Amino acid sequence: MKVKDYFKEHKWIIPVAIAAGVLIITAIVIAVYSSGHFARGTKVNGIDVSGMSVKQLQKRIGEYSINVKERKIDEKSRDESFFEETIKGRDIGLAVGDAQPLYDILKDQGFIKFFAGDKKDYEISHTLSYDKDLLAKEVSALKGASATDGTEAVSASIAEYTEGKGYEIVSEQQGDILDEQATCEAIEKAVASLKESVDLSKEKAYKKPEFTSESDVLKDAVETLNRYVSTEITYKFGDDTVVLDGTRINKWIKIKKDNTVKLRRNKVEKFVQELHRKYDTVFTNRKFKTAYGDTVTVYGGDYGWWMNTVKETDKLVKLIQKGAVKERTPEYRQTAVSYGDKDYGDTYAEVDLSGQHVFVVKDGKVVFDTACVTGNESQGHATPAGTYGITYKQRNATLRGENYETPVSYWMPFNGGIGFHDAYWRSRFGGTLYRTGGSHGCVNLPPSSAKKIYSLVEQGTPVICYHRSGSSSKTTTDSSSKPSVTKKPTVTKKPTETKKPKLAKKPKATKKPKLAKKPKATKKPKLAKKPKAKKKPKATKQPETTKKLETSEDEE
Secondary structure: OOHHHHHHHOOOHHHHHHHHHHHHHHHHHHHHHHHHOOOOOOEEOOEEOOOOOHHHHHHHHHOOEEEEEEEEEOOOOOOEEEEEEEEEHHHHOOEEOOOHHHHHHHHHHHHHHHHHOOOOEEOOOOOEEOOHHHHHHHHHOOHHHOOOOOOOOEOOEEOOOEOOOEOOEEOOEOOOOEOHHHHHHHHHHHHHOOOOEEEOOOOOOEOOOOOOOOOHHHHHHHHHHHHHHOOEEEEEEOOEEEEEOHHHHHHHEEEOOOOOEEEOHHHHHHHHHHHHHHHOOOOOOEEEEOOOOOEEEEOOOOOOOEEOHHHHHHHHHHHHHHOOEEEEOOOEEEOOOOOOOOOOOOOEEEEEOOOOEEEEEEOOEEEEEEEOEOEOOOOOOOOOOEEEEOOOOEEEEEEEOOOOEEEEEEEEEEEOOEEEEEOOOOOOOEOOHHHHHOEOOOEEEOHHHHHHHHHHOOOOOEEEEEOOOOOOOOEOOOOOOOOOOOOOOOHHHOOOOOOOOOHHHOOOHHHOOOHHHOOOHHHOOOHHHOOOOOOOOOHHHOOOHHHHHOOOOOOO
């Protein structure tokens, strides 16, 4: 059979052959094409290279540029706007690095994956390369990188104290000055994927405020501040009330640059010193109404309110740090009976140094009085005026000095070594005995009077020593000028005055300073009868001990 006849008989062969040929050619074309182009859905380091050849990718990279979106902040209104700048790939030396890994991907994909698609992101190194120095130069040239033209970010801060609200956080404000390192990193990331744009605001590439409203240090600071100003300490000084609260404390607080909080101790101390100066009464002068009814000024003395300013400052600092709300009595070195000008109250002992008389006042009424002998003025031992307090009471004490050692039955010191005590060796009290024959500073009392006063005073009882004009100078156990009192003791009847133990044997009695020089000592009654009184060569041979004692300076 002829070929011509064969094809006439088998007409279907030709179309099939043509179709097969087309398919083969197509397959060859596709195979060739697929071997040089990436399959659908292929990514390389995030870059979509679907259908692209390596050369096409290189061309795209060569023509690449990225739009950089930046913000602009109006410095006054803080309004925000945006603008764009472009960085070209060639300006940063962008190029394909080692292309061999790309050809390896094409070879691996093959014919089948090209048709089926290869939804895979291949991670390979050195796909893209660029010059980091050139990129940094381009970033520096961006408008947002200029600190001169830009607006600085403002950190969150703590608002000033507001009464009733305390302290609050003021939110931070963003700026428009770029952080060049963060900007480079954001652009590098975008360029690595050949992205067309990058929003630097979203990438947080701007210089950040040092503190935000969410900063722990700010939250802690505000908590501390509000605790401090919530403090309310109430002091009561008699009729006066002083309240320490946030309106004053807020001025004592320092907020440092790092937003830590410091309570200024020196400010607390200054406040305590103000209380001390206003309400303490120790060492002050006082107007005093005497038992005679007249008013004198009493100078000095260590009685009165005396605040311990160091301890009170320490306590107050701790209370403020805790935010305490309470009434408070300050720390005191010593206290008085009451606040105000009359801090000694209505119960006290008063010593009229001019009239040589002691009064004991209870609840504003004189309940006992007695004559006394105070310090020897001629020898510089005058009893000091002033307001004091009984330091303590002691029975059967021995008083010791530079040249004496004297036992007493009742001892009530109120000014250091000066105090009330019985002087059983004296037969007379009051008048002017104290001027040349007084004590070393103590207030000498008849024994029965000392016993009575001992029962009437307590530790802390105020003792007010004063001078007044017009007092009687008569030496007597009574005083016609003193007011009427109850239970006046009969001093002249005191028993066993002359039985002072071992007074004649007092060591070194002849060396007592200045006794021989006592002014007009030889003119006093009874002294003229003493043999050689100026030299006192044999004190132990005096016939009557009482005669010596009532004219000489007592042992205390």
